[in-house]
Amino acid sequence: MVPLADLFNHKTGAEDVHITSVSSHHESDDDSDDDSNNGNDYSDADISEDGNGQLSQDLDKNSHGDMDMECPPAPEEEPTVLEMILIKDVKAGDEVYNTYGNMGNAALLHRYGFTEENNPYDIVNIDIELVLEWSNSLFSNRHSRARVGMWRRLNYSGCVSQDSEYFEISYDGEPQLELIILLYIMLLSDDAYHILDLAASTEQDYNLDMLLSEKEKLQEAPTPELSKDLMVTEGVCKALLELADIRERLYGPNSIRDDIETLNTCRCSEDRKLYYTLILRVCERRILEKLRRYASLKVEAFGRKKGFTRRDIRV
Known part of the structure; x- marks a missing residue:
């Protein structure tokens, strides 16, 4: 677990803080030279929210021993830092929330062992x-x-x-x-289905919108919204x-x-x-x-x- 990242409970769509990673480019050249002379290098600690809303950490610590000064570390190996950003005002005494991502209760229960009432992402x-x-x-x-x-x-x-x-x-x-x-x-009635079957067999780009267009005598193929209305x-x-x-x-x-x-x-x-x-x-x-x-x-x-x-x- 990333230190301090687990201090906050999850709240869907109402988080108070964001946790992200920032590359530490602010380090001076002298500091970089000192690190090289010490022979220690730490690769990126990539701490971010993945597609499932979970905090992930990829730490790769390598000891290189005596480093050739003519081969400096690649830019992608510069260390990163964890940054917590307060995205809205929080009153003193109120609980501060993070978010694990926008997901329904079934996903929350499966991954984290809890659920929320009135979760707008529930399905x-x-x-x-x-x-x-x-x-x-x-x-x-x-x-x-x-x-x-x-x-x-x-x-x-x-x-x-x-x-x-x-x-x-x-x-x-x-x-x-x-x-x-x-x-x-x-x-679909058997007649309409056979028309669709024949059209789909003979025209490579035929789709349901074309059938609906013919059915409703529309000038152009309907939009997805119109298609849904026609099919409901x-x-x-x-x-x-x-x-x-x-x-x-x-x-x-x-x-x-x-x-x-x-x-x-x-x-x-x-x-x-x-x-x-x-x-x-x-x-x-x-x-x-x-x-x-x-x-x-x-x-x-x-x-x-x-x-x-x-x-x-x-x-």
């Missing part, structure tokens, strides 16, 4: 196997496999980690675009509601209210593991509630649109 994963479970409940296995194959032919895929493919539901309950596209393809059909929204229920079953028979009641009576000091696990469960299940709300509101909007159309026809 819920829906494995592609659950999507296939939903699809096979409505269609044949052959149908499901063919639609997934088409989705991949169009160069789409989910997130992959440790040989597991999944889709992310954001903190706000919005599903990953690749999941919406897969559900859309799953629900009533059927896709109902599929999202069913997927939320399938994912919810993985938590067992206890309801989210049961988990909240257990969390309210659990003390971190007495059972740290249970406490942080309950936070993870409750936060993930709240995201699933937001996913249901996202899909339900759109289904209601489709219903209102249909109702307006029928009234308009009767008039």
Whole structure:
């Protein structure tokens, strides 16, 4: 552990200090000569935050003995120093926080053994196997496999980690675009699917936007935002509601209210593991509630649109 770097607890998106490394170029030439004459050289102590938000340290201490004065150390071997920067005012007596990076509770629990309530980077994963479970409940296995194959032919895929493919539901309950596209393809009519299949087989650069463009009689291929709007059909929204229920079953028979009641009576000091696990469960299940709300509101909007159309026809 880097000295002093572990003094601060983590707080997502609300850190008070940044810890970084700075090359010590301020050393004088005389100091550099003295170091060379002493025959000791220390390479960079590279202390920084990596892509996972973890502090990493790479110390390489080498003793060179008698050093040839005609071969000075390369610039990259100059020593660096650890620098702590206060990025905002902190009141006296308040706790000072660092950050381990922007990550959801599952990653925090796996890497550091704790979780946070109201973590804006929290997500819920829906494995592609659950999507296939939903699809096979409505269609044949052959149908499901063919639609997934088409989705991949169009160069789409989910997130992959440790040989597991999944889709992310954001903190706000919005599903990953690749999941919406897969559900859309799953629900295409046979005629529309055959058109897409033929086009994908004969045109190398054909993509789903082109099908949507033809469907909506648009002048240009739609933007990603427009594509998402066109693919979030009533059927896709109902599929999202069913997927939320399938994912919810993985938590067992206890309801989210049961988990909240257990969390309210659990003390971190007495059972740290249970406490942080309950936070993870409750936060993930709240995201699933937001996913249901996202899909339900759109289904209601489709219903209102249909109702307006029928009234308009009767008039």
